[in-house]
Amino acid sequence: MHEHGLGPNSAISRLPEIKLFDKDARTYTFDLYLVDMARVYKEGKEDMRLIGENTVKEMFHTAVGLLSVSLVSMDKTTIYEALFEKSSVTIFIISRDDDCTGRLMETNSSISKNKKNQKAEENVKFMAKLREAFHAVSSKSTDDDDDAYESGTEEASDFGLVFASDISSGSDGEESDEEDKQELSKGTVENKDDDDNDTTEECCDDKTAISSESCSERADDDEDTAKKCSHGYHSFLASCLERKLKVKEVFLDKNAKNLHSNDLLPLLGPENRIAAVCNFRARKVDNKKRVIHITFLSVKKHLRRLGIGTRIIDIIKTPQMSGLYDAMVVHADLNATEFFARNGFSGDPLLNKQWASFANEYVNCLLMTYFPPLSFGSPITSSSKLIQSIDKSIDKWLVDTGNVHQMQYTLCKRLRAEVLRLQNQLLAQDSLVQVLKREVVKQAHIIEELRRRLQKCGGDADASTSDPDTITFTMLPPPLGPDAQLSMCFNGVTLRDCAGDMDVPSFSPP
Incomplete structure (x- = not known):
């Protein structure tokens, strides 16, 4: 593997081909x-090494173009870097190539059939x-020294015209026939492996939210890096537009x-030829956890119904591609959160x-995390690092559970x-109330x-008697009626209502 532990130890590695099927x-x-990319450019072989039929530099610019039309608010300088x-x-x-030419025939056949509509x-x-x-x-593109991308300098001369059919809005895109539109719509509904917006971006405001001090320190290096990797931008864009014009003219x-x-x-x-592109990197969090960070993922619009995005995610999840990792994170575009949720990512x-150390690097997106299984299916022993990590x-x-159990x-x-x-x-209050009730009944x-x-x-x-021991009716309380006698029964009286916390004196008959 590379020093960062991603993929085979080679600047360019060809992976096994994949076969996918549509609804038909x-x-x-x-x-x-x-x-x-960094290794290829460091070796100075970007114009010699091939990716399929094209050079690394051509595919580099193509990837930036596809990502830029998918992530419309992302500045190309950020993508290049x-x-x-x-x-x-x-x-x-x-x-x-046969699929590419077939796609050109499908999207441009209406030009020759309907020349007057x-x-x-x-x-x-x-x-x-x-x-x-x-x-x-x-x-x-005539001046070789200035043939590099500069942020904010382009207007209509954008990759939006090159990848017109892959712009989500479709406002300035090519018009395909109604049958093709219906097929795409049905395919998106019937094949839910990928969202219609199968893209992910780290930032939707064209700028990363890095501190001003770090930006000022890295400004010169970033500018040199962006200029180096985007060299030949205008020449490549011109060649793409020229091929686009020739295709249109052929069908006319x-x-x-x-x-x-x-x-x-x-x-x-x-x-x-490019169908999809995905960029990812390895990061260290707290010098302990190894995290795979998916930076960009974009699939051509007419191919999203095939499940390419899901297949790419599955490839990156494997230990053969990413090695052993603690988590996989992505700053998902708000339109792609359902896609990543279906692939095991959580936005909790x-x-x-x-991941607070880099969670706020980008805005207008949702940070989502995928945790790999404890074992990747390879044979392991009790002395392996994986088992030791699990034991720890x-x-x-x-320990943490014991502390929580103790508190609970x-x-x-x-x-x-x-x-x-x-x-x-x-119980004491109830006993006291019963004693008081019996005493009251006794006195009655x-x-x-x-x-x-x-x-x-x-x-x-005679009321005029002078004997002080004589008891008269006026000296006694009125007699108790039947209702009053029944009301002497206990009816939910509490100690606070009867006597509170005070000592109740005992009574004895005279």
């Missing part, structure tokens, strides 16, 4: 290449834009009806809090003691007995 069981074959990062590698998915007029306007952009770019020719797909082979360029904020994690988990158990025991105390207090009976005795002794005696 049509087979698409793609070639895969893993490229370390990310793909040129020393700790990153880029996967190129390349279509076969509204679509023909739209095609003429589109070709006028192509010619205008081609002349503008060609004038900039009177002999276009007899055109065969093989006749378009000389007009194929890297912009036709608490889960992603551990288990021990740490046991202590709290439960204290709650139990509090409940027991309240129960005893309630004594009063009734005294009243009866008084009546027997002559309650109608």
Whole structure:
């Protein structure tokens, strides 16, 4: 593997081809290449080494173009620098030439069939834009020293015209026939391996949210890096626009009806062959955790229904590609969160809090994380580093769990003691209320007995008697009626209502 542990130890590695099928069981074959851009440019072989039929430099510019039309708010300088990062590698998915020519036949056949309708007029306007952009770019590509991308200098002369059919909005794109549109729409619905917006970007504001001090320190180096890796930008863009014009002119020719797909082979360029591109890197978090960071992922719009994006994610997840890692993260575009969620990524904020060191590098996107399985399926022994790591994690988990259990158990025991105390207090209060109730009933009976005795002794005696021991009716409380006697029963009276915490004196009959 490389020093960063991503892929084979080679600047350019060809990976096994992949075969995918659409809803009509049509087979698409793609070639895969893993490229370390920084290493290729360091060796000075960007114009000699090939990725398929094209040079590394051509595919580098093509990848930037495809990413720029997918991530419309991303500045190309940021894309160039990310793909040129020393700790990153880029996967190129390349279509076969027969599929590319077939695509050109499908998207341009309506030009020769309908030369007098509204679509023909739209095609003429589109070709006028192509010619205008081609002349503008060609004038900039004459000076070899200035043939590099500069942020904010381009207008209509953009990759948006080259990849017109892959712009999500479709406002300035090529117009395909209605049947093709319906096929694409159905394919997107029926094949849910990829979203219609199968892209991910780290930043949607063209700028990274890095501190001003670090920006000022790296400004000169970044400018030199961007200029070096984007050299030949205008020349390449001009060649793409020229090929685009020639393809349109071929289908406008009177002999276009007899055109065969093989006749378009000389007009194929890297912009036709590239199907998808993905850039990812390895990062260290707290000098302990190894994290795979997917920086960019973009798939051509008409191929998204095949599940290419999911296949790329599956390749990156393997230890053969990324080595052993603790997590895989992505700054997902807000339109692609469902795609990554289906591929095992989680956007839980608490889960992603551990990546705070680089979580805020980019804005207008959602940080999502995928955690690999404990074992990648390879035979392991008890002495392997993986098992040792698992054992350490288990021990740490046991300690943390024990601390939590201790706190929870202590709290439960204290709650139990509090409940027991309240129960005893309630029983004591209830007992006191019952004692007081019996005492009141007892006193009531004594009063009734005294009243009866008084009546027997002559309650109608002269009120003017001077005997102080004589008891009169006015000295006794009124007799208790039946309702009053029944109300003496306990009816939910508490200690606080009866006597509070005060001592209640005992009563005895006279």
